[in-house]
Amino acid sequence: MNIALDLLANLRDLGGLDTEAGGHTREGVLLRSAAPRPGDRRPGLSSWPPATVLDLRGPGELAGKPHPLAATGVVVHALPLLDREVHGGPTGTDWSKIPDLATAYLGFLIRGGPKLAGLVELVAEADGPVLVHCAAGKDRTGVVIAVLLRAAGVTRAAVLEDYLRTEPELPAILAREPELTTLADPTHVQRLMGVPAEAMVAVLDLLDAAPGGAVGWLRGQGVSQRAVDTWRRRLV
Numbered sequence: 001m002n003i004a005l006d007l008l009a010n011l012r013d014l015g016g017l018d019t020e021a022g023g024h025t026r027e028g029v030l031l032r033s034a035a036p037r038p039g040d041r042r043p044g045l046s047s048w049p050p051a052t053v054l055d056l057r058g059p060g061e062l063a064g065k066p067h068p069l070a071a072t073g074v075v076v077h078a079l080p081l082l083d084r085e086v087h088g089g090p091t092g093t094d095w096s097k098i099p100d101l102a103t104a105y106l107g108f109l110i111r112g113g114p115k116l117a118g119l120v121e122l123v124a125e126a127d128g129p130v131l132v133h134c135a136a137g138k139d140r141t142g143v144v145i146a147v148l149l150r151a152a153g154v155t156r157a158a159v160l161e162d163y164l165r166t167e168p169e170l171p172a173i174l175a176r177e178p179e180l181t182t183l184a185d186p187t188h189v190q191r192l193m194g195v196p197a198e199a200m201v202a203v204l205d206l207l208d209a210a211p212g213g214a215v216g217w218l219r220g221q222g223v224s225q226r227a228v229d230t231w232r233r234r235l236v
Helices: 101-125 140-151 156-164 167-176 186-192 197-209 213-220 225-235
Strands: 030-033 052-055 075-078 130-133
Touching: 030 140, 052 101, 101 130, 101 140, 101 197, 101 213, 101 225, 130 140, 140 156, 140 197, 140 213, 140 225, 156 197, 197 213, 213 225
Parallel strands: 030 130, 052 075, 052 130
Antiparallel strands: none
């Protein structure tokens, strides 16, 4: 397979998704991707550049380097989802000790709720397109995007379909980020680097089981109703 390493992997605009009320999401509001690099190409994406970037990577992943989009005037928020507050370790989570992605994703929600609440407040007030990314744009990004979409009333089916769109992007992601496969057990690497539907279903089940659904879950994490309403108006 011939992979162009200068293409920003796993990039897409989350416009056009169905909502439970019969509407659809607007283009040019919410974007997701793998980690950008200087000089990346983004063919066919009209909603670029973003006005705001939510970078979910931790300090160890950043290695002290500035975000490549910061130099262009984009507002970049470093919001590590895998830090000591979420997983208790000094430098982040130990993926070799996580049995499967469903467990990891539920951990993001259960222990990272206040961080996710802050993310909603940011996207609600952003002035222009918002890009959410981590390293692969698959796990941390997938959970954050699911919360944002469900809070805006996007259907479960549409959220799951968008999550699964990452699977054909895996070769390009791994070609750009080979360090993602450095766990000792190759079988475990393969399991964690997949895009299993059941992992996202676990996230959706947890959100939907909360009183008031995803909005009720976010309100319980400290998100204001004003932020939820503003976000819905922006996205839908």
